[in-house]
Amino acid sequence: MIGRWRRRKETSAETSERIVVEGIAKSTGGRARTRIIMTMAVFFAVYGVIAGRLAYLGFQELEQGGPAPSRVTASRPDIVDRNGEVLATDINTASLFAEPRRIVDADEALEKLLTVLPDLNIEQTYNRLESDAGFIWLRRQLSPRQQQAIMQLGIPGIGFRTEKRRFYPGGPTAAHIVGLVNVDNKGIAGMEKYVDDQGLADLQASGLAVARDLEPVRLSMDLRVQHIVRDELERAMERYHAIAAGAVVLNARTGEILAMASLPDFDPNNPFNAHEKDRLNRMSAGVYEMGSTFKGFTLAMALEKGTANLNSRFDATRPIQIARHTIRDFHGKGRVLTVPEVFIYSSNIGTARMAETVSAEEHRAFFRQIGLLDRMTTELPEVARPTEPSEWKRIHQITISFGHGVATTPLQTAMAGAAMLNGGKLIQPTFLPRNEAQAQASALQVIKPQTSEMMRYLFRLNVEKGSGRRAEVPGYFVGGKTGTAEKVVNGRYVSGKRFNAFLAGFPVNDPEYIVLAVLDEPQPEKPGMGATAGINTTQMVNSIIRRSAALLGVKPDFGHESDALLVSTR
The missing domain is CATH 3.40.710.10 (DD-peptidase/beta-lactamase superfamily)
Structure with a gap:
């Protein structure tokens, strides 16, 4: 919307400038050049102020409303066991955001959202919906059922973004080895953190962590x-x-x-209790x-x-x-x-x-x-x-x-x-x-x-x-x-x-x-x-x-003496 508004202003300004230049040229001749230069300087100064203000407002939106709407959670490689069984993988999930400037009635919007997300902080969410921010997160990583229910509420100024979420098929089976990630898909414990420390975090920061290019990380662990x-x-x-x-x-x-x-x-x-002692x-x-x-x-x-x-x-x-x-x-x-x-x-x-x-x-x-x-x-x-x-x-x-x-x-x-x-x-x-x-x-x-x-x-x-x-x-x-x-x-x-x-x-x-x-x-x-x-x-x-033992490839031996054998002490 801001981009379209700026283009309309620029088109209008250019048209006005052309009319002014032509009018001055016809009435005053060569003396008009100085006025033209002064007029153009004024226009450039005005445009500079507008651009600066837009940049300032953009930063304000980031500070007040959290991540910019273009931000995408980075992909991570699958983690698999020694036999290729998946221990951790990315799945797509919806996250809920709001554009407060488009919210018609913050009270009504909040009342409807609470029917699906009853644990929202009422006071905090209301204040954020009433703000001048251009973008705010309301809830990351919704379930499909929650997303469908919110869509049916039909609240103007509310939308969804597809993000990456880490999924662990084995649940707690290998929790302390595999570790876990935070809401932004960054490794914070276990082998998930090790993977980040080996260069994945740098790839993510540079935007080069593309899912199709990430090879699975194979562990020595046998899931069985x-x-x-x-x-x-x-x-x-x-x-x-x-x-x-x-x-x-x-x-x-x-x-x-x-x-x-x-x-x-x-x-x-x-992992609500992962940090308990x-x-x-x-x-x-x-x-x-x-x-x-x-x-x-x-x-x-x-x-x-x-x-x-x-x-x-x-x-x-x-x-x-x-x-x-x-x-x-x-x-x-x-x-x-x-x-x-x-x-x-x-x-x-x-x-x-x-x-x-x-x-x-x-x-x-x-x-x-x-x-x-x-x-x-x-x-x-x-x-x-x-x-x-x-x-x-x-x-x-x-x-x-x-x-x-x-x-x-x-x-x-x-x-x-x-x-x-x-x-x-x-x-x-x-x-x-x-x-x-x-x-x-x-x-x-x-x-x-x-x-x-x-x-x-x-x-x-x-x-x-x-x-x-x-x-x-x-x-x-x-x-x-x-x-x-x-x-x-x-x-x-x-x-x-x-x-x-x-x-x-x-x-x-x-x-x-x-x-x-x-x-x-x-x-x-x-x-x-x-x-x-x-x-x-x-x-x-x-x-x-x-x-x-059998899964590890160790065969039982019943054909030989299994008693402890004395060895030479010399």
């Missing part, structure tokens, strides 16, 4: 396994009355994450004391440095007294224990004795070497930094040896666990496809293959004879280590509040996959039953492996 993991977490939370649960399935040879879930989660299609991604964005799962790392350190071997013996006869602290075993044997016995009986005393075969600084350096003390490197933006004492004194070294005093992310624990079992190579986890050759190019050899071989033996032995027995899945040669840690609340350990974990690998004689499951504050399934990791998280891992 992801569904199994989340389903088992829901069952475990209900069965063990826990406040939260999490699990990850990691390829031990490539670092690819096949599945990862944390409950409670959220639905990215309706209890819905954070506990697997990568939460740090916890991982309890006795750390005993495996301490044993690996002693074996790696040669201060112990599988035949070594450590005195666990009586508790260790340090100042006001007493270190006891949960189910103490009250005798000298071999290294395998320290592991399968989960002896705090035996593990502490083993830790003290090296200095505190050597202990700290080893844990840093296997990736437990530094922030993990991966594509997911939500990754927490581990916490540790600023100085490791003797008391710190002893408690950290069995998983108290250092807090790290469960995903980081799974990464370090993979290095213990895969031949000793630390591979940073990835949510994108990666083959073995690519993984090996960046892998760090953190323990010797012989040490890894001994750790595989110990992990298997613990499922056969120790606290991991409930994780056994016939034919899949499972090995693992439990962890039951008292939680720290307001700086103090609270009896009865536990964070349980089970770190497993399968088939542990030649590990392909690592599975780590955690439960936050689990309770006894029934009165009189225990609530340790050996009772609950082992069962979670059992169910995940039993349901997903």
Whole structure:
């Protein structure tokens, strides 16, 4: 409308100018040139003022009414799983806008809109409809039913624009991996944000993010396994009355994450509660004391440095007294224990004795070497930094040896666990496809293959004879280590509040996959039953492996001996 008005003014002005010039030329001759120039200057000055005013009004409309009507939400590439299943895609949706200058009766318009959109802010919407703005948004991303109902109201000055909206076919199934976008289709969490940070945001800003030119982003995740993991977490939370649960399935040879879930989660299609504290991604964005799962790392350190071997013996006869602290075993044997016995009986005393075969600084350096003390490197933006004492004194070294005093992310624990079992190579986890050759190019050899071989033996032995027995899945040669840690609340350990974990690998004689499951504050399934990791998280891992192994391409082996085999300690 503004453009047509300006063209009419220009046409009228040009006609007037031609008449004036011709009249002056006929009556005054050469003397008219000066007047012509002056007249043209006046016209140009007038046009300049008009143009400036129009520009000013345009900016005012943007400030008062929000985005200009020509603005279009940018396209995003589809996100798919490793098999091409769609995890996130764009769909077209209608958004409602108003042109207040064309609104005949703001009261009537608002009254009609409230019949379809009863949650509109009445005072705010009325003031905006009464304003002089040229364009305002009223509601983004309507449902088709809402759009049809508003169209039937026939309100002058009300219209619709087609915009892009992100749709997640799986709902909450992979919410913490895929992430979500804001109302303008910009990634704000998970792999959606990662995609933006890799250049999509720049393409969108330049207007080059055209849907047909955007290749799908393929993740390492397997949606089938992801569904199994989340389903088992829901069952475990209900069965063990826990406040939260999490699990990850990691390829031990490539670092690819096949599945990862944390409950409670959220639905990215309706993320009204996504920012609530209890819905954070506990697997990568939460740090916890991982309890006795750390005993495996301490044993690996002693074996790696040669201060112990599988035949070594450590005195666990009586508790260790340090100042006001007493270190006891949960189910103490009250005798000298071999290294395998320290592991399968989960002896705090035996593990502490083993830790003290090296200095505190050597202990700290080893844990840093296997990736437990530094922030993990991966594509997911939500990754927490581990916490540790600023100085490791003797008391710190002893408690950290069995998983108290250092807090790290469960995903980081799974990464370090993979290095213990895969031949000793630390591979940073990835949510994108990666083959073995690519993984090996960046892998760090953190323990010797012989040490890894001994750790595989110990992990298997613990499922056969120790606290991991409930994780056994016939034919899949499972090995693992439990962890039951008292939680720290307001700086103090609270009896009865536990964070349980089970770190497993399968088939542990030649590990392909690592599975780590955690439960936050689990309770006894029934009165009189225990609530340790050996009772609950082992069962979670059992169910995940039993349901997903075939999908992961791992064939059961019933034809060979599956007992833990002693390895050479020389």
